[in-house]
Structures are given as C-alpha cells and as structure tokens.
Amino acid sequence: xxxxxxxxxxxxxxxxxxxxxxxxxxxxxxxxxxxxxxxxxxxxxxxxxxxxxxxxxxxxxxxxxxxxxxxxxxxxxxxxxxxxxxxxxxxxxxxxxxxxxxxxxxxxxxxxxxxx
Amino acid sequence: xxxxxxxxxxxxxxxxxxxxxxxxxxxxxxxxxxxxxxxxxxxxxxxxxxxxxxxxxxxxxxxxxxxxxxxxxxxxxxxxxxxxxxxxxxxxxxxxxxxxxxxxxxxxxxxxxx
Numbered sequence: 001x002x003x004x005x006x007x008x009x010x011x012x013x014x015x016x017x018x019x020x021x022x023x024x025x026x027x028x029x030x031x032x033x034x035x036x037x038x039x040x041x042x043x044x045x046x047x048x049x050x051x052x053x054x055x056x057x058x059x060x061x062x063x064x065x066x067x068x069x070x071x072x073x074x075x076x077x078x079x080x081x082x083x084x085x086x087x088x089x090x091x092x093x094x095x096x097x098x099x100x101x102x103x104x105x106x107x108x109x110x111x112x113x114x115x116x
Numbered sequence: 117x118x119x120x121x122x123x124x125x126x127x128x129x130x131x132x133x134x135x136x137x138x139x140x141x142x143x144x145x146x147x148x149x150x151x152x153x154x155x156x157x158x159x160x161x162x163x164x165x166x167x168x169x170x171x172x173x174x175x176x177x178x179x180x181x182x183x184x185x186x187x188x189x190x191x192x193x194x195x196x197x198x199x200x201x202x203x204x205x206x207x208x209x210x211x212x213x214x215x216x217x218x219x220x221x222x223x224x225x226x227x228x229x230x
Binding site: 091107 | 161
C-alpha cells in the first residue's frame with residue numbers, strides 16, 4: 001500500500017514568489033493534515049480537513065497561506081508571497097476516521113522549502 | 117496551555133548501550149501519548165502509543181515507553197541501541213476527547229557512536 005505522497009520534495013524560491021505543495025493521502029483516508037516543521041522544532045498543525053471541509057484552520061496564517069482539498073482526496077497548500085521565515089519543512093499526514101479512540105496519522109516525507 | 121516538553125535536545129549513546137529519552141506533558145487530563153521517529157529525509161513514523169491501561173507499552177523496533185501519571189512523563193527506552201536508531205525522536209500528545217490535534221515536543225536528536 002502506498003503511503004502519503006508529497007511533491008515536490010525540495011523547493012528553492014526567492015522571497016515574494018508564490019509556491020505550492022501537493023499531497024496525496026493514503027487511499028481511503030478521509031482526514032488530511034498539513035503541518036509546518038521549523039528547523040529544530042516539532043511539527044505544528046496548520047490545517048486539518050475532514051473530506052473536503054477544513055475543520056481546523058486556526059493556525060493557518062490566512063494572509064499568505066491557503067489550502068484546498070476540492071474533491072476530498074489530494075490537497076494543495078499555497079504560500080503567496082513567500083517570506084524568508086517560511087523556510088521550513090511542510091508535512092502532510094492522513095488518517096482514517098473511525099470509532100476508535102484515536103485515529104493514527106500517517107506522515108509523508110515532507111517538502112523542504114528554502115526561501116532566498 | 118497544553119504542551120509537551122523534551123528536555124534533551126541531543127543525546128549521544130554508544131552502540132549496544134541502553135537508551136532513555138525523556139518526555140513530559142502538561143494537559144488538563146491525561147492525554148493520548150505517542151513517540152515518533154524521523155530519519156533524515158523521511159516522514160514521521162509511529163513507534164508506540166499509550167491510550168490507557170498498562171503503563172508500560174511496547175512498540176516497534178524494540179522500543180518501549182513507560183507512562184507515569186505522578187510525573188506527567190512518558191519516557192522512551194531501548195535496552196540496546198543499534199547504529200540504525202540514529203534519528204530525531206518526537207514525543208507527542210493529543211487530548212482524549214477526539215479532536216485528534218497532535219502537540220509535538222521539540223524533539224531529541226540521537227547520535228550513535230561505535
């Protein structure tokens with residue numbers, strides 16, 4: 001079974017340019033997460049989707065960040081315009097919502113963004 | 117505020133030696149607790165989790181963790197480390213009323229020396 005797929009794996013851009021990251025979750029997983037991982041830090045949740053609905057976007061900086069999951073499958077995270085401080089790893093994760101007390105999140109390899 | 121603390125930024129251990137990585141949490145009620153491992157260029161992989169019950173939990177790759185309510189701790193252990201265990205280890209917690217938001221610690225980088 002394929003895991004969570006993210007592309008690109010690496011991206012280098014100049015500040016003020018736009019950038020987009022793509023994530024394809026594990027087949028059948030209805031919940032999708034985007035995390036930001038700064039150097040030397042743990043991941044922090046940016047946004048969580050259940051199917052195509054963003055159920056938690058409280059930590060997403062909406063002035064420059066946007067995300068979509070139009071058909072409830074793959075998702076795109078965009079930054080426009082990028083700033084130097086956006087240099088980080090962007091992780092995508094997915095889980096299958098069930099009646100279990102907790103639904104395990106499976107993580108992709110991440111996209112490492114460098115803003116020059 | 118809910119938080120997870122990993123007091124050790126970097127630990128160096130000789131191959132074959134035992135390992136303990138520390139994790140403390142601050143939550144209103146006992147959260148669900150997790151340990152993840154992240155190798156360079158790889159995503160996070162779940163090592164083990166604690167929801168309730170037996171306070172000593174076994175995970176993959178020979179790791180175990182012990183939940184201590186009195187100390188608000190969930191320390192990760194391995195009796196004998198292998199060079200392939202070199203990685204970044206993250207402790208994480210989620211509240212137990214189903215919102216599934218994981219809060220991660222800052223991580224502990226493990227270096228293995230021959």
